[in-house]
Amino acid sequence: MEVGLNHFLVVSTFLFSMGIYAIVTRKNAIMVLMGVELILNSANINFIAFTRFGNFGLQGHLIALFVIVLAAAEAAIALAIVLNIYKTLSTVNIDEIDNLKD
Amino acid sequence: MTESVLINISLAILFLPLLGFLVTLLLGKKIKSIYLFEVFIITVVLISSIAVAFGKLSYFIDDKIISEIEWFRLSETFAVKLGFMIDNITVLMLFVVSLISTLVHFFSIAYMKGDERYNRYFAYLGIFTFSMNGIVLTHNILMMYIFWELVGLSSYLLIGFWFEKKSASDASKKAFLVNRIGDIGMFAGILILFLTYNTFSFEQIFASIGAGKLPFNSDFWLSVTGILLFMGAVGKSAQFPLHVWLPDAMEGPTPVSALIHAATMVAAGVYLTVRIFGLLTADAMMFIAVIGMLSAFIPATIALTQNDIKKVLAYSTVSQLGYMIMALGVGAYKFAFFHLVTHAFFKACLFLGSGSVIHAMHHEQDIRNMGGLKKKLPLTYATFLISSLAISGIPLTSGFLSKDGILASAFAFGSLTGYWIFAIVGFLVALLTAFYMFRLIILTFHGEPRDHHKFEHAHESPFVMAMPLAVLATLSIFFFYTPNPLSADQGWFFSKWIDKPVLYAPNSTRFDFMQSEVVDHKIESEQVSEHHSEHGEITYSEKYTEAMHNAHYPAMFLSLFVAVLGIFTAFVFYQWKKVDVEKLAGSIKPLYNFSLNKWYFDEFYHKTFVAGLLVLSKIIYWFDSTIVDGIVNGTATVTKAVSTFTGGFDKYVVDGLVKFMAYLSGFFGLLFRRIQTGKVQTYIVLVIFSIIILFFFF
Numbered sequence: 001m002e003v004g005l006n007h008f009l010v011v012s013t014f015l016f017s018m019g020i021y022a023i024v025t026r027k028n029a030i031m032v033l034m035g036v037e038l039i040l041n042s043a044n045i046n047f048i049a050f051t052r053f054g055n056f057g058l059q060g061h062l063i064a065l066f067v068i069v070l071a072a073a074e075a076a077i078a079l080a081i082v083l084n085i086y087k088t089l090s091t092v093n094i095d096e097i098d099n100l101k102d
Numbered sequence: 103m104t105e106s107v108l109i110n111i112s113l114a115i116l117f118l119p120l121l122g123f124l125v126t127l128l129l130g131k132k133i134k135s136i137y138l139f140e141v142f143i144i145t146v147v148l149i150s151s152i153a154v155a156f157g158k159l160s161y162f163i164d165d166k167i168i169s170e171i172e173w174f175r176l177s178e179t180f181a182v183k184l185g186f187m188i189d190n191i192t193v194l195m196l197f198v199v200s201l202i203s204t205l206v207h208f209f210s211i212a213y214m215k216g217d218e219r220y221n222r223y224f225a226y227l228g229i230f231t232f233s234m235n236g237i238v239l240t241h242n243i244l245m246m247y248i249f250w251e252l253v254g255l256s257s258y259l260l261i262g263f264w265f266e267k268k269s270a271s272d273a274s275k276k277a278f279l280v281n282r283i284g285d286i287g288m289f290a291g292i293l294i295l296f297l298t299y300n301t302f303s304f305e306q307i308f309a310s311i312g313a314g315k316l317p318f319n320s321d322f323w324l325s326v327t328g329i330l331l332f333m334g335a336v337g338k339s340a341q342f343p344l345h346v347w348l349p350d351a352m353e354g355p356t357p358v359s360a361l362i363h364a365a366t367m368v369a370a371g372v373y374l375t376v377r378i379f380g381l382l383t384a385d386a387m388m389f390i391a392v393i394g395m396l397s398a399f400i401p402a403t404i405a406l407t408q409n410d411i412k413k414v415l416a417y418s419t420v421s422q423l424g425y426m427i428m429a430l431g432v433g434a435y436k437f438a439f440f441h442l443v444t445h446a447f448f449k450a451c452l453f454l455g456s457g458s459v460i461h462a463m464h465h466e467q468d469i470r471n472m473g474g475l476k477k478k479l480p481l482t483y484a485t486f487l488i489s490s491l492a493i494s495g496i497p498l499t500s501g502f503l504s505k506d507g508i509l510a511s512a513f514a515f516g517s518l519t520g521y522w523i524f525a526i527v528g529f530l531v532a533l534l535t536a537f538y539m540f541r542l543i544i545l546t547f548h549g550e551p552r553d554h555h556k557f558e559h560a561h562e563s564p565f566v567m568a569m570p571l572a573v574l575a576t577l578s579i580f581f582f583y584t585p586n587p588l589s590a591d592q593g594w595f596f597s598k599w600i601d602k603p604v605l606y607a608p609n610s611t612r613f614d615f616m617q618s619e620v621v622d623h624k625i626e627s628e629q630v631s632e633h634h635s636e637h638g639e640i641t642y643s644e645k646y647t648e649a650m651h652n653a654h655y656p657a658m659f660l661s662l663f664v665a666v667l668g669i670f671t672a673f674v675f676y677q678w679k680k681v682d683v684e685k686l687a688g689s690i691k692p693l694y695n696f697s698l699n700k701w702y703f704d705e706f707y708h709k710t711f712v713a714g715l716l717v718l719s720k721i722i723y724w725f726d727s728t729i730v731d732g733i734v735n736g737t738a739t740v741t742k743a744v745s746t747f748t749g750g751f752d753k754y755v756v757d758g759l760v761k762f763m764a765y766l767s768g769f770f771g772l773l774f775r776r777i778q779t780g781k782v783q784t785y786i787v788l789v790i791f792s793i794i795i796l797f798f799f800f
Binding site for chain 1: 783
C-alpha cells in the first residue's frame, strides 16, 4: 500500500486532536505545554506532507524548521511563565488558576 | 482792550470760584484758615468783573461778544457748543453777582465764626458763585440749564447747611423739589426749541424765529414754549404758585439768604426771562404778567403779619421778584432788569442787616422780642433804614427809580390795552411794601426793648460785617444809576447800558403797541413781501414810549403817595400806637389768620398735592402688591406646577428608562459573567468549538 498524503494528514489530525485533548483536559500546566508541542508538530507534519506531495519546492521544509525554532522559543518562554506562576501562586494546577476572571 | 481779553477775563471769573470751591473743600479739614483763600479768590473775581464791565461798557458798548468752542458733535450738522455771550446785561449782572458774593463772603467771616463746618460753608459759597456766573455768561440755553441745576444744588446745600436741624433739612428738600417742578417745564421748553431749531444757542434760535420759523409752525406753540421756559423762572424766582420754598429757605445761614435767596439766585429767573424776552408772544407775556402780579400781591399780604424778621424779608423778596416778572409781562424790559439790580443791592443789604441784628441778639429772630435796637446798632439801623426807604420807593433812592418805572409801565400798559389791574395791584403792593417794611423797622429798632436780657448783651457788629452793609446801603442811592433823582430815563444805566430789547416773535402775535417799526428802509423796500423779517432796530412803537411818558408823572406822584401813606400808617400803628393793633387784628380775625398762615398755601399743597401724591402712591402700591405681584406670583405658581409635572416625568419616565437600561445591561452582565470562568482551558474549548462552528457555517 502506497503511503499517500491522506495517511500523513490522518496522523497529523490524530496528533492535533491529541494535542487539543491534552490542552483541554490536563490539570498540570506542563502537560498543557506538551499538548501545544503536539499541535505544533502536527502542523509540521502537514507542512512536510504538503511539500512532499504538492509542488511547493522547499518552502514547507523551511517553514517546518522555522516552526521548530519557534517551538523551542515558545517552550522556553512558556516554561518561564509557568515558573513564575508557580512562584506567585505556589501551584501549577490550571483548574485552580482563574485570575483571568477578575 | 480787545475782545479776547474780555473773554479770557470772563473765563477766569467763571472758573476761579470753582477752584476756590475745590481747594477749600479738599483742604478744609487740614488747614483751618483755608477760607481766606476762597475770600481772596472771590475778591479777585470781583476785580475781574469790574474790569470786564469797564472794558465792555467803554469799548464795546454796542457789541455782543460771542465766543464758543465745540463740546461734542452728534452728527455732521449738529454739535453741542460751549460758549460765552457778553452783552451789557451780562457784565452788569456779573458785577452784581460778584460784588454781593464778595460782600457776603466778608460778612460771613464774622457771622459764621465758630461754626464747625466753617470752611465747607465757604466752599459752598464758591460753587454757588461759579454756577451763578455760569448762568450769566452762557450763550446757549443748554449750558444755562446745566448751571441752573448747579445753583439749585448749591442752594440745596446751603439751605440745609445746618442739616442737624430737621426744619433746615426739610426746607432744603422742599426747595429742591419745588424747583424741580419749574425745571421740568423749562426742560420741556428747551426740548421744543431744540427740536425746532436744532441748536441751543440763543442767537441762532432768535434768528430762526425772526426768519419766521416757529415751533410746529404755529403761534400757539411759540407762546407755549415761552411759557414753558418761563416755568423755570417760576420755580427759581419763587413765583406763584411755586413760591412756597423761598420762605422756608430762610433756615439757611442769613448771609446765604442775602446772597442766594434775595439778590442773585432768585433773580436768575428774572434774568432767564430777560434773555428769552425776544421770543415771548402777547399771550405768553400776559401769562407772565398775571403770574408776576399774583406773586407781587400774595406775599405782600403775608408779609404784613409775619413775626420772623427773615420771613418778612423773604416774602418781601417774592413780592419784589413778582414786580420784576410783572414788569417783563407788561413789556417794561429795561425796568425789570433795572429793578433786579437795585433790588439785589438793597435786599442784600436788608438781609445782611437782619443777619447783623440776629448776630447781635444771639440768634433771636422774632421781632416781638426785639425793639429799641437803634441805640445799640446805629450803623445797622442806618443801613437798614436806607434800604427800607429804597424798597418802599422814596425819592433819592435807587428803589424809587426802578419801582416808579415799573409802575409807570404798568400804568401805560393799562392805558394801551385796558388791563388796568396790573397798575392797581402794583400800587397796592407798593402801599403794602412800605407798610410792612416800616412795621419791621419800628418793631425791631424803635421803641423800648422788649427782651431786656438780650438787649443788654446786644453789640454792634465788627468791621467785616459793617463794611458790606455800608457798601450796599450806599449803592441804594440814586446817584449810582442816574444824575436825576426823579427819573432814570436819562441816566447812564438806563439810556446807555441796557440795550433795547429786540423782539423776534412774529408781529401778528405781539401786543399792538409792540409792533416793529422797521427803520432799515433798505430792507423795507426790498423785502416788503416777506412778512416775518420785520424785526428792526426799534421794537417799541412811539405809542408805548409816549404812554410811558404820560404815565410817568401821575405814576410817580401816586407811588410816592402810597409809599408815604404806607410808612405813615406803620408809624401810626406801631410807633405812636394810636390804633390798638391787637384789637384791629381781632376785629378782622379771619383775614389776619389768613395772612398769618400764609394763605394756607402749605396746608393747601399738603391737602391736595402731597395728600394726592400719597393716595396715588397708595393706589400704585395696591396695584403693585395686588395685580403686579399677583401676576408674578401667579406665574410662579404656574411655573411651579409645570416644573412639578416635568420633574415627575423626568423622575419616573426618563429616569425609569435610563434605570431600565442599566438594569437590563446588569442582568445580561450577570448572565454572561458565568462564561468568564477565568480558566484558560474553558476558553480554549470555547475557541475550538467556535472555530468548528465557523467552519460549518462558512
